[in-house]
Each structure stands twice: as structure tokens, then as C-alpha cells.
Amino acid sequence: MAYSFAIVNDNITAEVIETQEFINLSEKYKIYSVPKTIMNDNGEVVGAVPESIFLNKAMESYNS
């Protein structure tokens, strides 16, 4: 879903990171379960969620 957001909006970048290969990042963002999404360093979503919830979290993070 993150990739879809990036395709339709040029301001959005979407990075998928394989947790086990980048332990430092996983520790930085406290990744204890996957998938976990970090939005602009100020929002997070744990688990695979429906599009509407992913969108709400993104807008919340963007506007905060």
C-alpha cells in the first residue's frame, strides 16, 4: 500500500526494509513485530491494516 501511495503522489516516498538485514534500523524504530510502518518518523502502524486505516494514519502523521 505504501508503494501505491508513492505512485499516486510525487511527494510521497515509500521504503520497504527487510528487518533482519538492517538490525540498527530495526532497533532504532523498535521493530518487535512486522509489518510495522513508520510514517515521517512521527507516526506508526503495526500490522497489515485496511487502506482506510493506513490512509487515516498517514494523514494524521502528515498533519501533526
Place this chain on the structure above:
Amino acid sequence: MALLSEEDSAYLKKEFSEKLKENVKIIFFKSEDACMYCKETKDIITEVASLSDKISFIEYDFDEDKEAVKKYAVKRTPAIIIAGEDKDYGIRFYGIPAGHEFTSIITAIKNVSNKTGNLTENTLSKLKEITKPFNIQVFVTPT
């Protein structure tokens, strides 16, 4: 060495020939040191790229090709970028795309090629409010 089974290759070939519209570039960054799965990652994606004339494959060295690293703002290796012929959509995959993540890469190739996100109208209209850089990082495991 073929990593994909004959069956999977045949399936993807058909899928790409039916679903791909515009050309897609797969840009890959490797490094010689401290890259756990660079070789395997390259093997997988070159195989995927070989399944369609609409997919091109470009490889850079993270330590040597500084300009490309800067241009694509690549942070670590292995890095895979799924881009349009003339457009970088900001899609990055860091690590080896195994298991479920392999499917995400295939979906990204199809979506970029069709310039669509397969999102609802509501999502599309809300996302228009994002007018400043916004970064999404999704942490996954290769299961």
C-alpha cells in the same frame, strides 16, 4: 542459476505480457562489503527483469557510483528501485525480496507500469492534501 521455478517463470511472463503497459526500470544498488544478500538479490531481480521486454535492469555500485547514489537518495544495500521509464516514483526496497515481499515487488512493477496505485477514490482525493515530502518506511521480514 534459475531461482524461479519453470512454472513461476511461465506465470510471471504471461502476467507481465498481459498487464504491463509502460516500460519499467529496475535500478539495483549493490556494495562489495557488508552486504548480506546483494548477490542473491541481484540474481532474483535480473531473473524477473528477463521475463519482459518492458523491464530494464540497471546496476550501480553503492561505493563507486556516488552520483547515482545521490540522484536516487539510496541509503543502504541491497537497494531495489522500481521506476518508470522517465520517472522515479520514490519506491525503494532495501534487502532481499523473498517470500511475500517478492509478490510486493511484482505488484509494484505492474502498478508502476500502469501508473496506478489501485486505490479508492476517497484515498486518492485525501492524498492530494500531501503537498510536502512525506516518507513511509515499512519494516518486513522475508516470510
